[in-house]
Amino acid sequence: xxxxxxxxxxxxxxxxxxxxxxxxxxxxxxxxxxxxxxxxxxxxxxxxxxxxxxxxxxxxxxxxxxxxxxxxxxxxxxxxxxxxxxxxxxxxxxxxxxxxxxxxxxxxxxxxxxxxxxxxxxxxxxxxxxxxxxxxxxxxxxxxxxxxxxxxxxxxxxxxxxxxxxxxxxxxxxxxxxxxxxxxxxx
Ligand SMILES: [Cu+2]
Numbered sequence: 001x002x003x004x005x006x007x008x009x010x011x012x013x014x015x016x017x018x019x020x021x022x023x024x025x026x027x028x029x030x031x032x033x034x035x036x037x038x039x040x041x042x043x044x045x046x047x048x049x050x051x052x053x054x055x056x057x058x059x060x061x062x063x064x065x066x067x068x069x070x071x072x073x074x075x076x077x078x079x080x081x082x083x084x085x086x087x088x089x090x091x092x093x094x095x096x097x098x099x100x101x102x103x104x105x106x107x108x109x110x111x112x113x114x115x116x117x118x119x120x121x122x123x124x125x126x127x128x129x130x131x132x133x134x135x136x137x138x139x140x141x142x143x144x145x146x147x148x149x150x151x152x153x154x155x156x157x158x159x160x161x162x163x164x165x166x167x168x169x170x171x172x173x174x175x176x177x178x179x180x181x182x183x184x185x186x187x
Contacts, residue, residue: 042075042151043068047082053098055091055124059145060137063090073148076137078130080155086137087125093117097140098124100150102133105143115141 045051045065054061062068068076078084087098100111108131113124128134130152139146 041071042077043071044077045084047079047084049084050125051076051084051086052125053088055088055094055096055098055139055146057092057094057096057142057145060088060139060148073146075149075151078134078150078152080130080132080152082155083127083129085125085127087113089121089124091117091119091121093119095141096124096146098126099138099140100126100128100134101136101138103135105136108134112140 049065051068052062052064054063059072060074062071062074068074076086086100088096095115095117097113097115099113100108102108109128111126111128113126116124130150132152132154134150134152136150137148
């Protein structure tokens with residue numbers, strides 16, 4: 001009835017403006033992945049997994065598994081007592097190595113490789129058994145830039161003992177697991 005009345009048209013514009021502002025505010029609440037307290041993503045690794053990086057002097061670049069692909073210095077969550085392979089098979093030609101450090105910046109259990117400037121080295125993979133003292137994976141000459149955190153969770157014997165674990169595993173590693181391991185015994 002009053003559709004072409006200029007006043008109601010202005011009212012409509014005002015309402016639209018308000019709605020847009022509300023939408024903007026709603027769009028700002030993007031921190032919906034509740035469980036990280038310092039904004040850093042953590043990546044849970046499957047026991048036995050190969051964790052492979054590209055060695056760049058500006059930081060480790062994740063290659064495998066796919067959830068860390070292109071992530072710089074991802075925080076790795078390992079399970080105590082489980083074995084993992086970690087290292088780098090490709091680099092920028094600058095001299096690197098990889099070492100596992102504890103909280104005091106000391107090498108844990110001799111887990112370190114020789115320095116190399118090979119851009120496709122075949123001797124930079126460490127086979128490690130996760131222990132609770134492990135705190136970081138580091139390139140010794142670039143220990144500031146090429147520094148990624150390790151967090152080791154207590155293994156309680158059960159793979160999926162706690163619900164948080166079960167949830168994340170199912171979501172993040174479901175496809176890979178099926179493809180690569182195919183051992184569906186994680187129940
Ligand atoms: Cu380096």
